[in-house]
Amino acid sequence: MSDTAAGPIAAWRAANLRRATLSLIGGALLLVSFSADVATGPAMLPISAVLRSLTGLGADPMLDAIVYNLRLPIALMAVVVGATLGVSGAIMQTILNNPLASSYTLGISAGAGFGAALAILVGGALPLPENWAIPLAAFVFAGVACAIVGSVGRMRGATPELLVLAGIACLFLFQALLSLLQFLASPEALQQIVFWLFGSLLRASMGKAAIVAGVLAVALPLLLKDAWRLTALKLGDERARALGVHVNRLRLRAFVIVSLLTGAAVAFVGTIGFVGLVAPHIARMTVGEDQRHMLPASAVFGALLLSLASLASKLIMPGTVFPIGIITALIGVPFFGWLVLTTGRVQ
């Protein structure tokens, strides 16, 4: 007997159970990847020892020091930033009705890059230590980019096309400003700017990971509250309006939340591409576009992708940690191509 023959409600409940199971499998894979990420480094640690240390059952101070001071902040940062980029990518693709939408499309990453470069250039003149001044400036300018795009949206009805066009304009503006800063920068500052733009987890700390996790913990429930309205957007603006959705208000509200998410993520780790693009596609193919399932799944798969990338960045050339932005792009491009060519279901 087919699912539908058992009745639409039973079939739908079975599909929901299947989706939840697939997300849980993704979560289990994330745990494995996370543990391997913590275990991997110049000193390879046995997974069992890592698990003992993480659960507080270990009694090796040296091991605990490596795990808690060096490995855990980076591994946790990969998970929370990956989850954040996954959720923000999913929402952007939904509200812009564009499968290629991401923080790049709207110029948010470019804004953050310009902010970071500015902080690097004027570094000593700021009242904050550089360690915090750069992410703060990146976050502020990610916000400026969002404000520009959002203002245009507010003025002219917040249609997806308009937001994408405003985002592209914003992207070119901040790229031009960034190029100007790079042109003016000293060789040392230029090197630092370029390194930031690669994206890196090496400056992670537990405090920074907690900030990103906190932003995600606030944003995700707010987005889930709008889950059905966001799902309705997938049927087109007119039909969503017919269903009673205030489309422009919803789009701007989701845009502001996602901008904060993206700003928080890129501020600490730099521009990391493809996670925000690929994770929602994997989630969509796995659990469909009911946003109640798709948003958590995008978080899980985004976290998994960045955790795997973090692991790969340490394994490619032993003793060297590759900038993670390069890894995600190198893995992401062929992976995305494979997804498109083999499934044909990428919307």
Next chain:
Amino acid sequence: MILQAHNVSVRYGSRVAVSNVDLEARPGEVLALLGANGSGKTSLMRALAALQAHSGTIVWDSGRPPPGSIGYMPQDNGARAALTAFEVVLLGRMRTLGLRVGAADLAAAKAAMDEIGISDLAARHIGELSGGQRQMVLIAQVLAGNPRALLLDEPTSALDIAHQLHVLDLLRTATRQRGLTTIAILHDLNAAARFADRVALMTMGRLAGIGAPADILQPVTLEPTFDVHVAVDLGSDGHPVVLPLRARRL
């Protein structure tokens, strides 16, 4: 709900899409909105659904329609989404849906699919369905919301003859039994003659005539509206039958 529209106009910049339309519709009645392409039917319907800025007054019963009381079905835009037909129908219950979906919402979605006869499509993705199947899913979505008025923009344009008859009969029965106020934009004049209690004919944004199908579907009104020569006969069931002969300008 009783609809009373008075002196309704819709403008897009300097272009007037709907001009000074007066319209009334009553519960239990089906009104078919007819007219050539670009005659302002969709703009008028969007205004009636409170989705289009307009001048003039539109009153449902004694004021604004309560939230969820109008089931508006726009033309199918072919949007693709990784959503099953059941989920699309469930969206018709938007106002009561929460993170946990209640039994009443599930039952209403199932009942609407059963009513249209598309329960076998429930688990299929909307993007995999034919145009006609999609249209029936979207009609079920509108019915699932238990509206008091139906505004349907070309609800049967992609359906074959059998499904067209089935869906139009079903909508007419629902209109009678539930006391709905139903307005449907149709291009099939003969379907309108069979299905509607009254028809309204629009020409260049104006209402060219409104009344019983037998009174309005006449060569004298249809020929200038559609720019076509027609012959009108009376069918065996008493409804007018319109036979297009040739375009007037060719």
